Amino acid sequence: MSSIHTAKPSHSISNYLILITVIVVAGISQGLLLPVLSIFLEQKGVSPGLNGLNAAALYVGSFAMTLVAERLLGAFGFKKLIIGGLIFVMIPLILFPYFPDIKIWFILRLIVGVGDSALHYAAQLWVLLVTAPEKRGRYISLYGMSYGLGFSIGPLGIKLLGFGQAVPFWVLFICMGAVLVLVLMKLPNSRPEKVEQGQMPERRFRRSLTWAWYALIPALLYGYMEAGMNSNFPVYGLRIGMDESQISSLLPFVGIGGLFLQFPLGMLSDRLGRKKVLMSAGIAGGITFMLIPAAGTHFWWTLVLLTIAGGLVGSFFSLGLAYAADLLPKVLLPAANVVASFYFTIGSIIGPNLGGQVINWFSPGSMFIWMGCMYLLFGVAGVFFRRKPELQSVVE
Known part of the structure; x- marks a missing residue:
């Protein structure tokens, strides 16, 4: 697998805004597909375990892409990889409502996962x-x-389902089509710069893991939380007596909390250090998740707790990557990025499945107790992580 050392993409504001637009529609696609399809399957009488297994197909596709992402980026460049990703997400979107078969959905979710990754x-x-x-x-x-x-x-x-089961998918397809046109017309055709054979770092994935293991775990936790919440929260809500309208109104507040706190936490990490912010947010977020079952069907208490918990851990993936970039020499960043994507995918596969099984084995609220414990353990584990002194001179 080829490695890359640095990149030729421009740092212009316009390019950055295009990338931001791409990521917004990527977020919409995941935020829409997981709960809508979970509700469809729950209404069909599919068990939470099987529902979660089907949802995990998206992340199996994502996992497959992480295995070849570095090589594909080196061969085709940033723009072509983004275009390919958009197309791979768009095509299945319009097929979901017309082929309501769980086996076909599994394949379609695999394709979406490849594109999203x-x-x-x-x-x-x-x-x-x-x-x-x-x-x-x-x-x-x-x-x-x-x-x-x-x-x-x-x-x-979810609210668009009242106009027809296909409507949400077509609306998202049109939005992504507009972004695809923007990328084709405006984004420069940049390519990563390949490392010379003599400069290629040996065992770069192992080194990334060894030197920055604590900075990469947040990607796994974020993937677990994101996929688990989108797939299992609708089931949790229905099981405790909420209706679809309440569920669709509450679920976005996990992300809304991240919108409020993401930038402040990022700036705070520039000043105080990424590790301190990640540890504190993990402990506080874990405790908040564990309080959610106590709110029961109380809409406003659940909304407040979801917003706080989502705000505290919503920056985990991005702050973890920033912390890895602080710890590692630039030549290892592409490998670390692959590892983070791999961890995110593993967490996303485990989240819907384990969350669904926990709901079956114990109670609906146990999904939050388990999730909270994971974040608490991460926060405490930061005490045992130390930056290797020999890296200090090579990171800058």
């Missing part, structure tokens, strides 16, 4: 490579906010 890998690596270290927290936080914005808008598509 390509979009994220190309866009987030572009941002990391062209951003100065002293501004990395705020820029990557803006990137995360963009995804959170789309992710929050997505579940509102």
